[in-house]
Amino acid sequence: MRILLIEDDQKTADYILRGFRENGNVCDHIENGHDALFQASRENYDVIIADRMLPGLDGLSVIKALRSTGKKTPVIFLTSISGVDDRVEGLEAGGDDYLVKPFAFSELAARVSALARRPVMQQEKTVLKVHDLELDLIRRRASRAGKEIELQPKEFLLLETLMRNEGRVLTRTMLLERVWDYHFDPQTSVVETHISRLRAKIDKPFEVPLLHTIRSTGYSIHAPD
Amino acid sequence: MRPIKLFQSSGFRIAFTFTLVFLLAASIAGATAFSIIGEELVKRHERVLASDYETLRSTFLAGGLTDLSEAVAAHAAASRNHESVYLLLDPGSAKIAGNIDAAPSVSTPQMVPAKELGLNADFGYFIQRGVVGGNALVVGSSAEDISELQEIFVEGSLWAFVVLIAISLSGAVFLSHRMNRRIEVIQNTLESVADGKFDAQIPATGGGDDIDRLSEIINSTVSRLGTSVESVRQISNDISHDLKTPLNRLRIIMEEAFEKQAAGEPVAGEIEEAIGEISRIIGTFDALLRIAQIESGARKARFADVDLATILENIAEFYSTLVEDEGMKLEVQIERPLIVHGDRELLSQLFANLIENALRHCPGGSVITCSLASKDSLAVASVCDNGPGIPENERDNVLRRLYRLETSRTTPGSGLGLSMVNAIADLHHATLSLEDNKPGLCVTSRFPLVGLKDL
Ligand SMILES: Nc1ncnc2c1ncn2[C@@H]1O[C@H](COP(=O)(O)OP(=O)(O)O)[C@@H](O)[C@H]1O
Ligand SMILES: [Mg+2]
Numbered sequence: 001m002r003i004l005l006i007e008d009d010q011k012t013a014d015y016i017l018r019g020f021r022e023n024g025n026v027c028d029h030i031e032n033g034h035d036a037l038f039q040a041s042r043e044n045y046d047v048i049i050a051d052r053m054l055p056g057l058d059g060l061s062v063i064k065a066l067r068s069t070g071k072k073t074p075v076i077f078l079t080s081i082s083g084v085d086d087r088v089e090g091l092e093a094g095g096d097d098y099l100v101k102p103f104a105f106s107e108l109a110a111r112v113s114a115l116a117r118r119p120v121m122q123q124e125k126t127v128l129k130v131h132d133l134e135l136d137l138i139r140r141r142a143s144r145a146g147k148e149i150e151l152q153p154k155e156f157l158l159l160e161t162l163m164r165n166e167g168r169v170l171t172r173t174m175l176l177e178r179v180w181d182y183h184f185d186p187q188t189s190v191v192e193t194h195i196s197r198l199r200a201k202i203d204k205p206f207e208v209p210l211l212h213t214i215r216s217t218g219y220s221i222h223a224p225d
Numbered sequence: 226m227r228p229i230k231l232f233q234s235s236g237f238r239i240a241f242t243f244t245l246v247f248l249l250a251a252s253i254a255g256a257t258a259f260s261i262i263g264e265e266l267v268k269r270h271e272r273v274l275a276s277d278y279e280t281l282r283s284t285f286l287a288g289g290l291t292d293l294s295e296a297v298a299a300h301a302a303a304s305r306n307h308e309s310v311y312l313l314l315d316p317g318s319a320k321i322a323g324n325i326d327a328a329p330s331v332s333t334p335q336m337v338p339a340k341e342l343g344l345n346a347d348f349g350y351f352i353q354r355g356v357v358g359g360n361a362l363v364v365g366s367s368a369e370d371i372s373e374l375q376e377i378f379v380e381g382s383l384w385a386f387v388v389l390i391a392i393s394l395s396g397a398v399f400l401s402h403r404m405n406r407r408i409e410v411i412q413n414t415l416e417s418v419a420d421g422k423f424d425a426q427i428p429a430t431g432g433g434d435d436i437d438r439l440s441e442i443i444n445s446t447v448s449r450l451g452t453s454v455e456s457v458r459q460i461s462n463d464i465s466h467d468l469k470t471p472l473n474r475l476r477i478i479m480e481e482a483f484e485k486q487a488a489g490e491p492v493a494g495e496i497e498e499a500i501g502e503i504s505r506i507i508g509t510f511d512a513l514l515r516i517a518q519i520e521s522g523a524r525k526a527r528f529a530d531v532d533l534a535t536i537l538e539n540i541a542e543f544y545s546t547l548v549e550d551e552g553m554k555l556e557v558q559i560e561r562p563l564i565v566h567g568d569r570e571l572l573s574q575l576f577a578n579l580i581e582n583a584l585r586h587c588p589g590g591s592v593i594t595c596s597l598a599s600k601d602s603l604a605v606a607s608v609c610d611n612g613p614g615i616p617e618n619e620r621d622n623v624l625r626r627l628y629r630l631e632t633s634r635t636t637p638g639s640g641l642g643l644s645m646v647n648a649i650a651d652l653h654h655a656t657l658s659l660e661d662n663k664p665g666l667c668v669t670s671r672f673p674l675v676g677l678k679d680l
Contacts, residue, residue, distance in 0.1 A: 184574045188581050193546040
């Protein structure tokens, strides 16, 4: 994956760069808005990670300018201000996702990989499949190994979200945003209880587990290796 | 404080401009009246002259030149002070009779200066001249009345102007003084606000005029500003007090790790503990920032009409699995739809915080009830439980940032949940009340409803 990181804080940048490079990604790092805009419009990256506060041209303006040139590279904003207004501003400027500093690297990595390989084809599929688990989006039916599984509407959406991102990790907050459209941080293990309900239906009665918990990061659905 | 100069005062400027406009209007009206009256007078003179002339001419037609010259002489003798003038000249231009010696030859009746008639006066004469049997007949009348009228008019107008200017200038000075005094009061008030006295208020004069309305707006702005400043002061106090504890704990953990490391023991446990502690501190900061952002009112820009019933129902559904897992019961009684003007995200968080509190602070087996109904054009939403409740004397305190009951020392939490609930309710103009559920706590918020007609 080719990633462009626009970040002026050296410590944060090092932390992010090291993480992505260790995972075998190619990362370019630029510290100010003007150079970043030049670099981003010239090269083709899979994902751009942009700090909102930058010397010179700020992150929001960089992405606005980039979008006006027609570049569609997925962008994730980093910011040290929390609150939904900043999130909405970021999305309005053409950002695709948003993460509040400080964050765990695993959270950023999960979001970046969800953005980078945002499946274009998957969206047109009407039946999602992972191993022997099938989700029929038209008839709103789930089945595993031919056996029908009854799901509540939110459970269905949760499973659909996980299956659309097969093999990728979705964090607690990503699920919260995508399934429930909540952007606050619950102080309780409420997401976990929904996962365990879902797991009880799609995994428990079967031999091979498909829904995996990734320690201190999130959840992922994939076929056994 | 800078005194306001007379010419810079808006009251004076308005009054002054008005005076000028008024004078202009008065001058135009005066000039019009003057010319109409003048024209009328001229017409009257012309009529009198024409009839005089006709009378004399008919004398000639009846009795010839002798009668005419007698008549002219009689008329001339009857006119005192040359009020009317008469002159009869023979074909050789020699005077036959009359009270003047010369007259210019005019073809139509018109005004001529007295000098041309050989008279000494500073007003003119209307004269008519014609030929009667080869002799020249001139009749004329003095236009003294017209010049007198002119004089009276000019003098009268001048005096009227002087009085008018005097009155309106003193009015302007009076108005500007009154205005200046009020503006100075506002200036003084704002200057004490700048000095940090946020309780300063501009007294209302009770007239309810535009300055009063402006003062009201300034007053409410200042008091809101005061509240914000006070809340900032309060926050920084609370934070410095309450963050000391976890920071101290962090320090102890790090010192222990340091000692252990010196002794060659593994320190992974301490580091993990420290990271956990730091995450909690960050979480507290995030929540504090979020509360501050909510209180700033910036989110209002994104308010829309939302269905409170759907919001509460979704949150209740979201938590239902966790409530069950905790061995509690969640009951939902919702009247729908109830439309309020607000922010879906924040309203969701409000109910989430209340349900999480019940989950956290109530023992297993408790019942949580979410209810929503309309009453007196308010949407009344409550989250109640039958847990330990909050003692009456603590109900105001728990709304403060970072405040937690002594009994909750060991339960996880940062003491910001209810502060956020309070801030969100405030932003929505909702009243928040904490009541005794006998046993348990009942948190009720009352939102102004949006009329269904607006849907
Ligand atoms: N439902 C409840 N029942 C009993 N006590 C409560 C309840 N909700 C809140 N409290 C008390 O009020 C305090 C403040 O609540 P809150 O601001 O949400 O902070 P936190 O829950 O993080 O402690 C809590 O610490 C607790 O002592
Ligand atoms: Mg709480």
